[in-house]
Amino acid sequence: MSDLKQQIDLTRLPKHIAIIMDGNGRWAKEKGEDRLFGHFHGVESVRNIVEGCAELGVEYLTLYAFSTENWDRPENEVNGLMALLVDTIRKEVETLNKNNIKLHVIGDMKMLPQYAVEELQEALEMTSKNTGLNLVMALSYSSRWELLNAVKNIAIEVKSGTLDPDTISYDTLQRFLTTSNFPDPELMIRTSGEYRISNFLLYQLAYAELYFTNTRWPDFRKHNLYEAILDFQARERRFGKTSEQLA
Ligand code: IPE
Ligand code: IPE
Ligand code: MG
Numbered sequence: 001m002s003d004l005k006q007q008i009d010l011t012r013l014p015k016h017i018a019i020i021m022d023g024n025g026r027w028a029k030e031k032g033e034d035r036l037f038g039h040f041h042g043v044e045s046v047r048n049i050v051e052g053c054a055e056l057g058v059e060y061l062t063l064y065a066f067s068t069e070n071w072d073r074p075e076n077e078v079n080g081l082m083a084l085l086v087d088t089i090r091k092e093v094e095t096l097n098k099n100n101i102k103l104h105v106i107g108d109m110k111m112l113p114q115y116a117v118e119e120l121q122e123a124l125e126m127t128s129k130n131t132g133l134n135l136v137m138a139l140s141y142s143s144r145w146e147l148l149n150a151v152k153n154i155a156i157e158v159k160s161g162t163l164d165p166d167t168i169s170y171d172t173l174q175r176f177l178t179t180s181n182f183p184d185p186e187l188m189i190r191t192s193g194e195y196r197i198s199n200f201l202l203y204q205l206a207y208a209e210l211y212f213t214n215t216r217w218p219d220f221r222k223h224n225l226y227e228a229i230l231d232f233q234a235r236e237r238r239f240g241k242t243s244e245q246l247a
Contacts, residue, residue: 004230008230014209015059015183016061016184018062018185019188019189020197021220022192022194024041025038027042028218038216042217042218045221051222056229062106062136062182065137068108068140068142071140086115089123093123093127096127096130102130103127104136107138112140138200143201147203149178150176179201184206185204186209186232188200188208188210190213191220207239211228211232
């Protein structure tokens with residue numbers, strides 16, 4: 001395990017890792033348990049991976065915790081997930097501070113219950129001065145929601161005259177995204193064997209390296225993270241150029 005860690009080239013770490021934490025429900029079902037049991041155990045993996053990224057010196061970690069589409073799940077699962085979220089944040093803020101981790105949230109906060117918004121705001125404030133790992137929680141997030149929102153807000157500025165359409169650049173668009181303060185993810189990991197993006201950071205993942213593993217999220221641990229990073233480091237990122245041009 002530590003052997004894997006030693007193989008990682010710390011000078012070529014992905015600056016930003018994004019993870020679709022999938023497979024909690026199947027993990028629980030395989031054990032004859034309720035889906036919420038899987039979510040509950042998924043928190044252990046979150047703790048482990050956040051710690052793993054902080055130890056390595058990864059600068060940004062984005063975790064897809066709840067999608068806009070997940071609101072359509074059965075009510076008891078949605079309520080259970082919200083309660084788990086608030087409970088986890090309350091319990092973990094101290095550890096985040098101890099490890100110098102700064103929390104960020106992206107997503108449609110208007111959809112969240114008020115008690116969850118308040119708990120989140122408190123945690124954001126309490127960790128706002130930290131300078132280590134940036135932990136970005138994607139909550140009630142979907143890429144199409146984000147892009148639609150960006151388009152609406154750009155239209156508002158154009159209409160009011162504060163933005164000239166001729167000057168709209170990629171930088172302008174970036175400014176209207178929820179990720180405006182973060183670099184694009186370089187490595188995207190999805191657990192539990194699905195080969196899809198499920199409405200996650202569609203624009204920002206343009207040149208990310210994608211890594212898929214069959215491991216269910218509640219089983220995902222630091223050594224799985226190290227494997228993904230090693231795989232990333234073995235790839236040639238060409239950004240549209242030829243291999244020779246990169247030499
Ligand atoms: C991911 O696990 C967690 C959330 C989407 C909240 P799932 O709940 O999607 O688990 P599976 O994919 O049904 O196994
Ligand atoms: C994506 O997983 C969302 C999160 C992990 C939060 P889903 O389980 O909701 O995605 P689909 O339904 O398999 O595409
Ligand atoms: Mg799933």
